Amino acid sequence: MTPGARVQAAIEVLDLVIAAARANGAPADRLISDWFRTRRFAGSKDRRAVRELTYRAIRACGEVPETGRAAMLRVATDDPELSALFDGSGHAPAIIVAGEPVAEAGIAPHWLVDRFAASGVSEADATTLLDRAPLDIRVNTLKAGPLDMPEGGERSVAVHGWRYPPETRIEQSEAYLQGAIEVQDTGSQLTCEVVAAQPGETVIDLCAGAGGKTLALAAAMENTGTLIAADADRTRLSRLAPRAERAGATGIETVLLNPNKEMQALQRFAGAADAVLVDAPCSGTGTWRRNPEARWRLTEAQLARYAAIQSRLLDVAAELVRPGGRLVFVTCSLLDEEGADQAVGFLRRHADWRAEMPVLPAGTPRGEGLRLSPWHGGTDGFFVARFHRL
Incomplete structure (x- = not known):
C-alpha cells in the first residue's frame, strides 16, 4: 500500500469505529482486524501503519467525529506531511477542500470534561489518558521454580509486577506460555493487594x-x-x-x-x-x-x-x-x-x-x-x- 492508501484505509476504518461507537457495536481493535481479514494484499507494515493512524485520529478527537475523514483531517491539521497525502492520486484520499468538516480536538465530549473537572481531574492530567499504556504483567506465584523473565522489562510498584514497552509480544514468551506470568495492569494488581x-x-x-x-x-x-x-x-x-x-x-x-x-x-x-x-x-x-x-x-x-x-x-x-x-x-x-x-x-x-x-x-x-x-x-x-x- 502507498502512504496515501494507508491514510484512506484508516479513514474507512474510522468510519466503522464511529458507527460502532454510536450504536454500541464492536470495539476498534476488532473492527481493524476484521477490516484486514478481507484485504489479504495488505502486509504487516501496512497493518501497523493503518492501526497507528486510526488510533492517532481517535485520540485526537474529543467529540464523536462526523466522519472518518473529518477525524483524519483533525490530525492532518497539525501534520503537513500527512496533509500532503490527501492528493487524490490512486487510492489516496481526495484533495482537502476549504471549509469541509474537521473533527473537534479535545480530551473527551464536553459533558465528560466537565465531570472530570468536578471530580478533581485537571485538563493536563486528563490528557495522559490518551497516551499509550505500557504492558504490565504479574508473576504467578503458583508456578514454582526459577522464572526466566522476558527481556526488556523492569519491576513495577506492585509486589509481583513487571512493566514492559507497549509493543512487547509477551504472549510469545516461554514464561507466558507456561502460565508463569499474567497480563494485568499495575493498578489492577494493586487493588488486589488491598x-x-x-x-x-x-x-x-x-x-x-x-x-x-x-x-x-x-x-x-x-x-x-x-x-x-x-x-x-x-x-x-x-x-x-x-x-x-x-x-x-x-x-x-x-x-x-x-x-x-x-x-x-x-x-x-x-x-x-x-x-x-x-x-x-x-x-x-x-x-x-x-x-x-x-x-x-x-x-x-x-x-x-x-x-x-x-x-x-x-x-x-x-x-x-x-x-x-x-x-x-x-x-x-x-x-x-x-x-x-x-x-x-x-x-x-x-x-x-x-x-x-x-x-x-x-x-x-x-x-x-x-x-x-x-x-x-x-x-x-x-x-x-x-x-x-x-
Missing part, C-alpha cells in the same frame, strides 16, 4: 468477569481456602476455567448470578466471607489509554445506570461479609460518581461499617479511598476503597 487475601480464607470476587483479579487472589491464597468467582455474564465467566488451568489455580468455584437476585445464588455465604471484592461495572474512564474510543460511547444516562448498579452491588456485598471482615470496592473510573461518592453513600447506608484507607505505593487519597491514575504512578485509572465490618 483485598489482602490470606491462605485458608473465604473470599468472594463478586464481579469476577473473565477472572483476572480472581487469579491474583488465588495466588495470594496459595490455592487454599474458599474462593468464589461470581458474575452475571455467563460468557465472560466461562473464560476463567482455561485461564485457571493454565495458571495452576485450583479450587476456584464459579457462581453464575441472576441480576438483581444475586443473594439467591450466594445465600450460603451470607455473613460468612472474610473478604469480598466488588470490582463493579463502570464507565471505564480510567482505561482510555487502552480503549480510547470508549469515551465516544459513554452517555450521561449510562453513567447514572452504572452508579446505581455499583450502589446495589455494594449492598449485596455487605450481606456476605462476616463481622470483622472486609469489603473492597473498585472501579476503573476517575469520576466521583463511581468512586468517592459511592464510598460516602455506602457508609451512610451501613452504620456497622468503617472505612480503612488503603496503603499502597501509588495513588492519591480521594474521599474515603485512593485514586490510582496515569499521572500519579503510571497505572490505569482506578478508585479503590476498603471497608471493615464492625
Whole structure:
C-alpha cells in the first residue's frame, strides 16, 4: 500500500469505529482486524501503519467525529506531511477542500470534561489518558521454580509486577506460555493487594468477569481456602476455567448470578466471607489509554445506570461479609460518581461499617479511598476503597 492508501484505509476504518461507537457495536481493535481479514494484499507494515493512524485520529478527537475523514483531517491539521497525502492520486484520499468538516480536538465530549473537572481531574492530567499504556504483567506465584523473565522489562510498584514497552509480544514468551506470568495492569494488581487475601480464607470476587483479579487472589491464597468467582455474564465467566488451568489455580468455584437476585445464588455465604471484592461495572474512564474510543460511547444516562448498579452491588456485598471482615470496592473510573461518592453513600447506608484507607505505593487519597491514575504512578485509572465490618 502507498502512504496515501494507508491514510484512506484508516479513514474507512474510522468510519466503522464511529458507527460502532454510536450504536454500541464492536470495539476498534476488532473492527481493524476484521477490516484486514478481507484485504489479504495488505502486509504487516501496512497493518501497523493503518492501526497507528486510526488510533492517532481517535485520540485526537474529543467529540464523536462526523466522519472518518473529518477525524483524519483533525490530525492532518497539525501534520503537513500527512496533509500532503490527501492528493487524490490512486487510492489516496481526495484533495482537502476549504471549509469541509474537521473533527473537534479535545480530551473527551464536553459533558465528560466537565465531570472530570468536578471530580478533581485537571485538563493536563486528563490528557495522559490518551497516551499509550505500557504492558504490565504479574508473576504467578503458583508456578514454582526459577522464572526466566522476558527481556526488556523492569519491576513495577506492585509486589509481583513487571512493566514492559507497549509493543512487547509477551504472549510469545516461554514464561507466558507456561502460565508463569499474567497480563494485568499495575493498578489492577494493586487493588488486589488491598483485598489482602490470606491462605485458608473465604473470599468472594463478586464481579469476577473473565477472572483476572480472581487469579491474583488465588495466588495470594496459595490455592487454599474458599474462593468464589461470581458474575452475571455467563460468557465472560466461562473464560476463567482455561485461564485457571493454565495458571495452576485450583479450587476456584464459579457462581453464575441472576441480576438483581444475586443473594439467591450466594445465600450460603451470607455473613460468612472474610473478604469480598466488588470490582463493579463502570464507565471505564480510567482505561482510555487502552480503549480510547470508549469515551465516544459513554452517555450521561449510562453513567447514572452504572452508579446505581455499583450502589446495589455494594449492598449485596455487605450481606456476605462476616463481622470483622472486609469489603473492597473498585472501579476503573476517575469520576466521583463511581468512586468517592459511592464510598460516602455506602457508609451512610451501613452504620456497622468503617472505612480503612488503603496503603499502597501509588495513588492519591480521594474521599474515603485512593485514586490510582496515569499521572500519579503510571497505572490505569482506578478508585479503590476498603471497608471493615464492625
